[in-house]
Amino acid sequence: MGLRKRAAEEAVGSEVIVMVKIQVLEEGMENIKLLLKDCDRAFANALRRTLMSETPKMAIETVRFQMGSFDLCLSCGHLNPAAAARESAGGSGCNQCEKKLEKEGVDFTVWETNGSLPDEMVAQRLAMIPIPTDHKQFHYEETCPNCKELVPEDRGCPACNMIYTCKAFGTEEGITVTAGDMIYLGDQSLEIPEHYRDIPITKLYKGQMLEFYATAVMGRGSQHAKWSPVCGTAFVPRQVGILNNKTKAKILWDLNLKINAKDFDKNGRLEDQEKVETLARELYHVGDGTENKVDFKEAITIEDVPGEFIFSFETDGSMSPQTALEMASASLAEIFGSLGVDLKAVL
Ligand SMILES: [Zn+2]
Ligand SMILES: [Zn+2]
The missing domain is CATH 3.30.1360.10 (RNA polymerase, RBP11-like subunit)
Structure with missing residues (x-):
């Protein structure tokens, strides 16, 4: 009062x-x-x-997870779509180097985009990672000079969205995917700062992979705690x-x-x-x-x-x-x- x-x-x-x-x-x-x-x-x-x-603070709002299983060519490292390139399935070998994919473990290894954590939980964790916020460069979507006239679904441009990508593979003994594994599509100064790069996202074992595109937008703490700096x-x-x-x-x-x-x-x-x-x-x-x-x-x-x-x-x-x-x-x-x-x- x-x-x-x-x-x-x-x-x-x-x-x-x-x-x-x-x-x-x-x-x-x-x-x-x-x-x-x-x-x-x-x-x-x-x-x-x-x-x-x-x-105003940047935080990850949407995440697109790439789904599927792949045959990783052990000669060139190319990810071939599941089974299609295999000899046994009538395929003509690796899509990139054309090497025959016959024996699993020798010619190729199978990787699936499933890990121990559900995608929803991974997305929750991504939302809480501190995204470096440059107020001069970025705007709220609703006040963005390029987007404010558009309907909300169509908004999103380099002046109001930040996109991070991540592609990680597991190991026999398990590997922790961290905030530092995310790559910013743009100026290097907006990578996750050194200090926060070891924030864990999930753990992956052999045969498990994670690939996603995460989009950060500017928001306010009154909407969600992830936007409270x-x-x-x-x-x-x-x-x-x-x-x-x-x-x-x-x-x-x-x-x-x-x-x-x-x-x-x-x-x-x-x-x-x-x-x-x-x-x-x-x-x-x-x-x-x-x-x-x-x-x-x-x-x-x-x-x-x-x-x-x-x-x-x-x-x-x-x-x-x-x-x-x-x-x-x-x-x-x-x-x-x-x-x-x-x-x-x-x-
Ligand atoms: Zn290959
Ligand atoms: Zn915009």
Whole structure:
């Protein structure tokens, strides 16, 4: 309710009223921790929900499995359609090198497109593989400059679809087909990144093969979790440690834990985020249910800083945390913007 009211207030004016300050506290390849200032809970939550459900992301949507059984020519490696090329079936040998296919295991081996996992399950797994998402190059199918005028069934072009292929053969002792076995039909920069190439898809044994074409499209987390690029999206109020009673605080310092009097500034405040988190844990030694609590009382307290939040999330690897944040902010602005248009029409 709060969010709606606020969005309405913002949309009425033509300028954005609230400017939230964002400071990066920690940043890795897949994780980020931010400090939001001049912010309220409703805004932080709107950002959180937008990151999860409205950030454009590429994920595999359709998979075409090639079905059938084949005779693999052991001379040239050509896959001949089942039995047709065999001598015994009246065939004239390998379609490519014309070598006679007489003895299984000597001239050819038989491969069938069946594995231990059903195709449906393989498709499910493919959907969850992080597909590198380039927002400059790709669009939603419904807003794609080439496809938006078409009916949904006809949509799909190099500006809104990414196609990956995979052809894998099993071995005697079994081999794991992984995300790295998928080949992108296009620019090499959009191959599955090194870091995620060992995500398993299925396992194949001798005589089993897997061949498919997988198409990734841009989508939103609100449609399906596979289009949500983030996880562990959370925020908490920023907290500071307050030294209320120097004498009694000594009870904590005497326990020789990590935080001591020197960590507090001359006004008796501890601002450093990491240290505050440590302090919060250490206060359990003098907190409720302990003998020390009787004397310690409220000698040190932890307090929320109004209007400031620690916001953190991880991405699944399809984009950097920075990109996810930028795209989510853009989506959020768009939602507020369209709300403004609606309100203008009504008021
Ligand atoms: Zn051959
Ligand atoms: Zn298109």
